Amino acid sequence: MAFADLAAEKTQGVDYDFLVLDRASAVAIVAPHGGWIEHGTSELATAVAGDDFSLYLFEGLKPKRPHSELHIPSEYFDQNRCADLVSRARIVIGMHGRADGDDPETIWLGGLGKELRDAIAAALEAAGFKAITSGHRLPGEHKNNICNRGINQAGVQLELPKSLRDALVANPQRRALFSKAVRKAISDHLAKQGAA
Template identity: 30%
Template sequence: MRDVYQSFQELSQCERAGIDYEIECVIRRREIVVLAIHGGTMEIGTEEVAEKIAEKLNATVYVFKTLKTENPFELHVTSANYDEEMARHLVKKSAVTISLHGAYSDVCTTYIGGRDEKLEKAVRHALSGFPISETPVHLKGVSPRNIANDNQRHKGLQLEITTPQYEQLLQNNELFNEYVNAVVSAVNSVM
């Protein structure tokens, strides 16, 4: 499906902040930024996982939350075109960026991508108790324009978690914490 809006700037001219969407940001340790740019009703589960990872890392977290219940995907802006000023500024100042996304599939799995190969390898190893699948080309997140890769090192991590995997995590606190702790330990191992 093609995005209705080709940038956040375009979206913000047509949609209403506080009614159609909101942005939440908690500034903590600035060298690590955790993103959920498709949160809220769009890619359900992304904000919860992003917020918990950021909290445990004492990292900055940025969430774009779609508030619309009808056609929430109308507010989808692809990662390469996500140009919201605060998000881009936070990422540019960071050394490590983790971007959470939802991937639509009947399979319970996580696709790991981005340009940070060292962190990707560490996360893949840390999540070995969870289903991980070969990342499809369109979900790899390797474009230099992808917001996850716009940090000081020009490489970030993108986690694409399928709907069944998010559902499993959100319904089981122990599993949720195990998943989050695995990602946190992987990040800590490469810092």
């Protein structure tokens, strides 16, 4: 399913909406399954974007209901304002939610930007979170994954379990710890590239 299929069946402003903050940044933070699709990802993407990174949110608007019909897989997510924003960013970070399964705490990291992926994982671990970069089922390595469509064609995908997302939304201090860790890894990475 592509965005045109969704838009043909659903109504913007009723079923879904999106937010685009183009801050002409080298970094774009995207939550393509925000709002009530993968609840908590909009809040976490917004926290990581802060006041300086560009931000894109695609959000399901109807609370407390499944939104599987609004879930466009990341490699097919082609909403034009999102595609345009990420195409101009050096680094794209995709913020996603996953089911807890048998692990309600660990953040799964993926994407083709493996150096940054590993740096974010290390920063999250240092901040007291659990994070892994391999051995999970959501590697985010498809070249068309929205996180891999920036200038460098190598971004990072974070998959947070529902219990952790709920806890971070409910706890501003812990959410700030999370966003600070991710932002520091990104800023250090940019500085190493001479793009700060």
